[in-house]
Amino acid sequence: MTEQLFVGFHHFALRTPDLQRSITFYKALGFRQVHEWALPDYGIERAVMMQAADNRSWIEIFDLEAGIPMQGLGAKAGHAIATGALAHVCLTVTDLTNACAQILDAGATHLHGPETLRLGQPEVSVENAIFEGPAGEVIELLQHVRFPGDLPDGFCQL
Numbered sequence: 001m002t003e004q005l006f007v008g009f010h011h012f013a014l015r016t017p018d019l020q021r022s023i024t025f026y027k028a029l030g031f032r033q034v035h036e037w038a039l040p041d042y043g044i045e046r047a048v049m050m051q052a053a054d055n056r057s058w059i060e061i062f063d064l065e066a067g068i069p070m071q072g073l074g075a076k077a078g079h080a081i082a083t084g085a086l087a088h089v090c091l092t093v094t095d096l097t098n099a100c101a102q103i104l105d106a107g108a109t110h111l112h113g114p115e116t117l118r119l120g121q122p123e124v125s126v127e128n129a130i131f132e133g134p135a136g137e138v139i140e141l142l143q144h145v146r147f148p149g150d151l152p153d154g155f156c157q158l
Contacts, residue, residue: 009056009057010057010058011049011057011058011059011060012059012060012089013059013060013061013062013068014059014060014061014062014133014135014137015061015062015063015064015066015068015135016061016062016063016064016134016135017064017135018134018135019046019048019061019062019063021107021134022061022133022134022135023048023050023061024106024107025106025107025108025133025134026050026059026061027050028102028105028106028107029091029102029103029106030052030053031050031051031052031053031059032050032051033048033049033050034049034050034051034058035048035049036048036049042066042067042068043065043066043067044062044063044065044066044067044068045063045065045066046062046063047060047061047062047063047066048060048061049061052091054092059089061135088130088137088138088139088140089137089138089139089140090128090139090140090141090142091139091140091141091142092142092143092144093141093142093143093144094143094144095143096114096127096128096129096141096142096143097114099129099141100113100114100129100131100141103131103139103141104131107134108131108132108133108134108139109131109132110129110130110131111130111131111132111138112129112130113128113129113130114127114128114129114141115127115128115129122148124145124147124148125145126142126143126145127142127143127145128140128141128142128143129141
């Protein structure tokens with residue numbers, strides 16, 4: 001059996017015009033700040049790591065001046081610019097209605113939904129809503145759903 005090297009989502013990173021506003025926003029959604037640092041050689045005055053309630057995923061937040069590889073900029077001098085690589089971030093929720101209210105109270109902007117979509121064969125019914133966060137990030141809220149090929153919770157096939 002081949003060793004499974006890639007085992008799940010760790011984090012997404014974003015740059016924001018107001019770092020404290022983004023920290024406050026994600027704290028209101030149940031994330032907690034678990035680390036903070038500066039890397040002056042990369043133009044990073046302040047960066048934070050926010051851990052989700054599942055203790056298995058994070059959001060890394062930088063100020064706008066951070067010199068990091070990202071969508072819209074080449075990772076190295078002379079590399080082509082990539083755009084549209086990050087479509088959205090999706091957060092699993094246990095109660096979509098209340099999560100929509102909470103994300104709005106935290107300062108998000110409503111874009112679409114909630115709605116129920118029926119996906120694929122066999123059909124899977126998903127409930128979601130779309131918002132914009134304080135840094136312009138698109139955030140999908142997804143009512144917890146299981147897909148036909150999912151492994152059982154707590155199972156890690158390594």
